[in-house]
Amino acid sequence: MTPPTHPSRRTVVTALGAAGFVALPAWPGTAHAADGPVLDTHPATEPSGTHVRDVGGTNVVFRYGVVLPAFDGWRTHEPTREYLSLDRRWRFRFDPRDQGLDESWQYPDLDDRAWGLIDVPSAWDLLDTPGFGSQTGPFGKGTAFADGYAWYRTVVDVPASWRARHVRIAFLAAGYSAEVWLDGVHLGKHEGANSPFALPVGGALRPGTRQTLAVRVFRRASYTDYTATTFRPVTDDHEIPYKPVDYWPYAGLTRSAWIEAVPRVTVAKLLxxxxxxxxxxxxxxxxxxxxxxxxxxxxxxxxxxxxxxxxxxxxxxxxxxxxxxxxxxxxxxxxxxxxxxxxxxxxxxxxxxxxxxxxxxxxxxxxxxxELTTEDAQLRLNGKPLFLKGLNWHEETAAHGRAMTPAEYDRELAHITAVGANYIRNCVYNRHPYVYDWADEHGVLVMDDIDTMWLNTAQEKLQTERYGLARALALTMAWNQHNHPSVILWCLQNESEIDPEGAPVYRAWLADMKAAVKAVDLTARPVTWASSTSNDPAFDLADVIGFNEYFGYFYGKDADLGPTLDAVHAKYPGKPILITENGTWSVAGTHGPDTTEGTEEWQAARFTAHWTQVAERSEFVAGFTYWVLKDYKQRAGYNQSYNGISVMGLLTFAEERPKLVHEAFRKAVNPRS
CATH class of the missing domain: 2.60.40.10 (Immunoglobulins)
Known part of the structure; x- marks a missing residue:
């Protein structure tokens, strides 16, 4: 099979002393929607009003004017509270011309009997996209490419007993953004495809009656035409990510939702x-x-x-x-x-x-x-040095996209322990709460990420100085995952732009997000990020130095990694170093010499070459994170010949069959074991 026309994973790592690099494609610097794709509207600052207040000496996260509550209601029902699940079949309609508001689709008297139906949770991508999980499926067709607005409606019977209660509606995810109405009363808007949110109902609630809940979800198009030979990206300065990225932006109410009625005096959060x-x-x-x-x-x-x-x-x-x-x-x-x-x-x-x-x-x-510490260039747990043998992974299956079932999580996560990994990186967004619970119970360490991928200097400046969505994502990550012992690292960004003239902006952006997570984390977990370069001008701000590297694939030679690690260590001798990404690709079933790009043998050999150089330096390198557990879907303008499937995994996408690199990874001995 012919290798992909374009690489499956684009990155830049400028090694200290290394000569070559591959540049990212040029992207528009401002919001652009040529030929008609709809862009969402944005207020002056991110819509939830996420911020921190000092309450009696403890920093508390507020959102929508109230404390950001615990989201354990998806699995734990407290005896003092009442819960009404919204996991059900909803009325559903696409709104490609953005006519729903003008036609009052949010109001209870709308006749929606002719609308379609959709399950919550689910991704509307899988509503009608034949061959979505196949490498030979038709790219650019089906609801996987339906962008803009879509509406959800359902009715709820509100118990009369809720008159003396504080009531909120919780969503574990809505991609990319969502606005919510109860009987036509606007409750609020959320932005950020992979973070949970809860909206207080307030005076819109009418206990003892049947009320209509309406949700308008938005997803920006990635391109003006998904089947064109020349890709014209659609971007929005305010969104994160602001441009097409190489993972799939699943749309809709992709995780569970419920209504929670709590006492008027309530424990909102327990840190x-x-x-x-x-x-x-x-x-x-x-x-x-x-x-x-x-x-x-x-x-x-x-x-x-x-x-x-x-x-x-x-x-x-x-x-x-x-x-x-x-x-x-x-x-x-x-x-x-x-x-x-x-x-x-x-x-x-x-x-x-x-x-x-x-x-x-x-x-x-x-x-x-x-106890978690960083000292003497080592990451230590309970006083013992750690070496993180890890995997990046994307939260998706061919059957359900990002709306995975518990059985799918169990099967997917079992692949991680089967290859002897002790660590996962949640690239590049928060996961369903099930994942953090699973990691706690199975002893798998976690680096948690947010959606701040591939921002440029203009967006970094906008987020820091005005819009504040990056800060909100960082705050809510640390707040929501705070109590999980498996979570040991906060990751602030992935491969965002470091313009030489914009380095002060980049540093200020990272410092702002670092201050946010440090403000609310009582355990002072280390902070890192997945830099696009081994010569990052802000590494002095990191507790653990993290960078992505693709030596011998996009630039340089495999053997350049060791000298690069030595140079970084010499510059920052007290800081642990973590390889946050490394990998290559192969088409499953393609065999040949390990010098032939695209064969399973080549992919496995490239992993072994990099692993060996890292493991030899375990006295100051804290770990290695392979890209990636499983082949994954993306809409980033390459791999269309494989129906948008990036073939960089240890396993295939739909069938989850192992490639040769799977066994090579399994056999790699953890130097701290």
């Missing part, structure tokens, strides 16, 4: 940090009532902690938020590690008047006891 024999907890309590709350909070550190529950006063003024701090010694609690992934469950219980008084609200969270 915990377990280390060195202690559990430090912050219960963020909201009082939506008109009266001050004067009660107690009991923190139970969990059955296996060896500690008794702690009881402290909880006084929260009316119409405000407060933080109740609790510190509990847990000297006999087992530590969490990849070899022994012990998790515990902490539960916060609010009671009125006295500790044994009426229960007002509860919130539980899983956590682990572990």
């Amino acid at each position: 915990v940090a377990g280390a060195n024999g202690r559990l430090e907890a912050r219960a963020i309590v909201e009082n939506h009532g008109d009266s001050d709350f004067d009660g107690w909070l009991t923190l139970d550190p969990g059955r296996e902690s060896g500690a008794r529950p702690a009881v402290v006063p909880a006084r929260i003024a009316a119409r405000s938020a407060g933080v109740v701090r609790v510190s509990v010694g847990v000297p006999r609690a087992p530590r969490w590690s990849p070899a022994a992934p012990h998790t515990l469950t902490a539960r916060a219980t609010l009671t009125a008047r006295r500790p044994s008084g009426p229960r007002v609200d509860t919130l539980s969270t899983r956590y682990g006891i572990r």
Whole structure:
């Protein structure tokens, strides 16, 4: 089979002292929508109003005017709360000409009986796209290429008992952006395809009645014409990513949604940090009532902690938020590690008047006891140096796109442990909460990412100085994944532009996002990013130096990697180094000499050459992240000959069959094992 006309993965790594590099294609510097593709509208700043406030000495994330709550309702139903699942079949209609608002599609009296139907969760890409998972399928046809606006509608019977409740509607994801109405009342807009959001319902709720929920979802087109020989990209300065990228931008309500009714005095979020024999907890309590709350909070550190529950006063003024701090010694609690992934469950219980008084609200969270440090150019867990044998992976299957089922997650993630990996990089977006729970339970370490991929200097400046979506994504990543012991690294960006004249802008952008995650992370996890160069002008800001490298593929020779690592270490001798991407490609079933590009043998040999150089330097290189676990779909303007499938995986896309590199990766010995 003929190799792809264009490379499957584009990157630039300027090695210290290396001669060659391959440039990224030129992209428009400003928003562009030629020949009619619809662009979404944007307010002056990102629409959720995400920000941090100091509440009693604890930094708390607010969004839509309230505390950003825990999203455990997808799996855990607290006994003090009521839940109404929105995972069901909704009415659905594409709106390619953006006529829905003018025609009042958000209002309850609309006759939508002629609309189509769609499941929530699902990606509308898979609604009608024959051959989506096949390398020989027709690229550019079907709902996988339906862009612009689409509308969802459903009706809900609101219990009369919710009159005395604070009610919010939670969505685990909506790609790319979503606006929500209840009986025609606009509740808010969310931007960011892969991060959860919750909208307070407020006065739009009419308990004891049937109400109509309408959601308008938007996805920007990647190109003006997906089948043209010359690609004309569609971009938007405000969006992240702002231009076509080489993964699939699945559209729709791709993860679970529900309505949650909580007491007016409620534990919105429970932050915990377990280390060195202690559990430090912050219960963020909201009082939506008109009266001050004067009660107690009991923190139970969990059955296996060896500690008794702690009881402290909880006084929260009316119409405000407060933080109740609790510190509990847990000297006999087992530590969490990849070899022994012990998790515990902490539960916060609010009671009125006295500790044994009426229960007002509860919130539980899983956590682990572990110590994470960076020192002497090493990443250490519980005092022992780590070497991360890892994989990048994309959250998708041929059958369901990004709306994966639990069985699909179990099968997909099992591939990671089967090859002896101890670490995954969530390139380049947050995953479903199932993934973090799975990693906690299976002892797999995680680097969590956000969608800040391939920004240029103009977008970095816009995000830092005005729009603030990059900061919001960083804040919510750290806030939402805070309690997971498996999450050990925050990744701020992937291969974004470092213009020599724009280096101060780039540094300010990274510093802004780093400050955001550090502000809310009680455990002070290390911060890194997947740089496009080994000579990044902001590496001094990183706790762990991370860069993508493709020596011997896009530029230079395989053997250039070792000297490059040595040069980076010499410049930053105290910092661990992490290879955040490396890989090549092969078409499954194509065999030949390991010097012939595109054969399985060539792909496996290139991995081994790079792995060997990294493993030999494990005293200062903290790990290696292969690109990528499985072949994956993308709309980035190349690989159309394979129906948009990038063939860089250890496994094939739809069938998940192993290539030779799968066995080479499995046999690679972790130097810290």
